[in-house]
Amino acid sequence: MRKLFVAALLLTPALAMAKVPVVASFSIVADITREIGGDKVEVLSLVGADQDAHVFQPSPADVRKLASAKVFVVSGLGFEGWMPRMTRAAGFKGLTVVAAARVKPLAVQEEGHHENDGHDHGSVDPHAWHNPQNVMLYADAIAAGLAKADPASADEFRQRAAAYKGKLKELDAWAAQQFASVPAARRKVLTSHEAFGYLAARYQIRFLAPQGISTEAEASAKAVARLIQQVKKEQVKAVFFENMADKRLLQQLGKEAGVNPGGKLYADALSSDGKAGSYLQLFRSNVTSLLGAMR
Ligand SMILES: [Zn+2]
Known part of the structure; x- marks a missing residue:
């Protein structure tokens, strides 16, 4: 009897402060949601660290989570x-928050690079998180x-x-100041897929990518040959x-074009290697790596 009573006392406050069950589509959005929600929310991420959200296929367990x-x-x-x-399959009746709803979208550049992309991405670049202002x-x-x-x-x-937002503002000001100290002609890098359009636009960096806007796209032999020429020409x-x-295509490309490896960039996922455990770390790590290669 006494044991039951104590158990009931312990359970009551936990129930009273039930956390809002939230599902986030991928690790970066999950991190931002936890920053805003604090201990009032319980956030599950569908696509985890180091996983590719472009090719995600929800499992029955994911549908149940939602x-x-x-x-x-x-x-x-x-x-x-x-x-x-997925929301249809889950019969989801809750609130869907589109975090980028008020972002000014960038058009996809370099149309030719994703000519073989069977997936319809429209003409808008979705990787808006690579600009802290976004x-x-x-x-x-998310707060709303x-x-x-x-x-x-x-x-x-x-x-x-x-x-x-205060931290994001600081991060952005730091990045802007750092990139401004690199001559524009040196602000050029090669990477896997066109995930960094917003970073490029914000800090005037030129990114070249064989894979186009989505990791689903296969780069054609012609596109690769063209890119090698371009990489050489633009130094x-x-x-x-x-x-x-996948690194293989890029390794081959870098070798053929005679470009040095600059390291790793965190594009569409947080990482479990300790370098990009949060969005703030991800962004700082990317900027630091880019600057190291450009200087
Ligand atoms: Zn992507």
Whole structure:
């Protein structure tokens, strides 16, 4: 009897402070959501660290996770092509937060590179998180969405978003200052797929990529040959591998074009190697690696 009573006392506060069950589409959006939600949310990420969200195929367990969530946070701009079918399959009735809803989208550049891409990505580049100014908009969108799901914690979400945006602003100012110290002619690199358009636009960097906008695309022999010519002509300084992508094509390309390996860039996923455990770390690591190769 006494044991039961104690157990009931221990259980009650836990129930009273039930966390909002949130599903995030991939690791980067999950991290940003945890920053804003703090201990008021329980965030599950469908696509984990070092995994490729472009080719994700939801399992029945993933569908069940979404079915029991109250909020579904996605990046948007067509990045999660599998999302509409999955929300239907899960019978999801909760709130979908499109984090990039207020981002000014960039058009896909270099149309020719993804000519063999069978998947329809539209003409918009979805990788908006590679500009911290966009992630500030993510923070606001997520805070507003979480506030709808848990109105009692709205103030806390707003405060946490404001604090996080302060860090993003600092990060952006630091990156801008660093890149400005590198001559424009040296701000050129080669990488796997065109994930860095927003970074390129924000800090005037030229990225060349054989794989186009999605990792699903296969680079054609013609496209690869053309890229080798381009890399040589433009005197690209370094080739970077991505944490979730196949290295072979890029290794071959770098070798044929005589470009030095610059290290690893974190594109569409956080990592479990300790270098990009959060978005803030991911961004800082990418900028540091790029600067190292350009200088
Ligand atoms: Zn991508």
